[in-house]
Amino acid sequence: MSAEILDKEDVARAWIGEAFAPTTDQWAKLDRFVDMLVAENAQQNLIAASTVPTVWVRHIADSAQILSLDTREGDGLWIDLGSGPGLPGLVVAILSARPMLLVESRKRRCDFLRAVASDLGLAHVEVAEAPLERVETRPATTISARAFAPLDKLLDLSARFSTESTRWLLPKGRNAVKELALLPQPWQRMFHVEQSRTDADSQILVGTGKIVAKQRGKR
Template identity: 40%
Template structure:
């Protein structure tokens, strides 16, 4: 997928330029901090930027707060915040990343691109003052570990968007041993083995 494909996803030229700026910063900082795997640097645009951008079309239309947990280098949180700047200016993004060096990078991008975003350099479980519309995570943890975070951070009617690889089915089976939830599975546009799990109505199975 190329920047032309992003135009097909209704991404403007200005937004693509901002995403390019972020992409370049991501690669520059990765030489000092492990923001993305070194093996993916050469195709970081498709593997990371476009892969994250595909979540934007799944955001609820009236969402005003998105929380990205374990943000790392800002994937998908910063990508979505950049896309929201023009298309969804009321959407605030909160990036939770406990690694102080990565949080410093996230704050630098937020400042440089004037994003409607906030960075919290804390552990996810310590955040207790949020009730958001959307929770996102990419390559953070298995689904059974993500669900309690999502439930704690989301409004009851909120939605979680989790990007998973070919083990998505096994993670769903494992998660259902302790959790009840509704799920819609979307194919990834960038990875034939990838899946996007759109999860709602999360509750403990014993409730």
């Protein structure tokens, strides 16, 4: 049986409570992040204005579910590609102690990411203000990307950060199966599809392993 879709704000908050048992401090940080996100959205387009009334469903729970797919303990680096307003990266950083690298090339968004990390005391968050191609290579325990690039390009660009145990968490909306089917077989076999908890029509690609770049055409 598929999991219940989190379609209301109170339902989304209740699920976060059940799934992660946030401390009082973590709840306060999530609330503060929401306030900062909505306020900044009036200054720059971080999220669709139509999603503000359902921000807990569309953005906070939607990001938290990514963490629920990789709850490994330890201090392995989590890299969030094209982090934008910190979704899912800042939500994961609030709910876990994992070292977090937020990769974002747009200056105003990086300024916002740094402001939130500073305001919330998220010392384990680092912001890389650069295109991914210019980010120093380092091994990632987890790689996430909520809205970064088409799947084959995403994997090619981020392959150098992966190891045999890297966990890939890639929300792909309604195109997950289609994008996966277009990959060369060595990449296809690494992934499976998970249903999104916040949208009945959306899916998340989940995989584990090292990507070897430039495998296109090797089927």
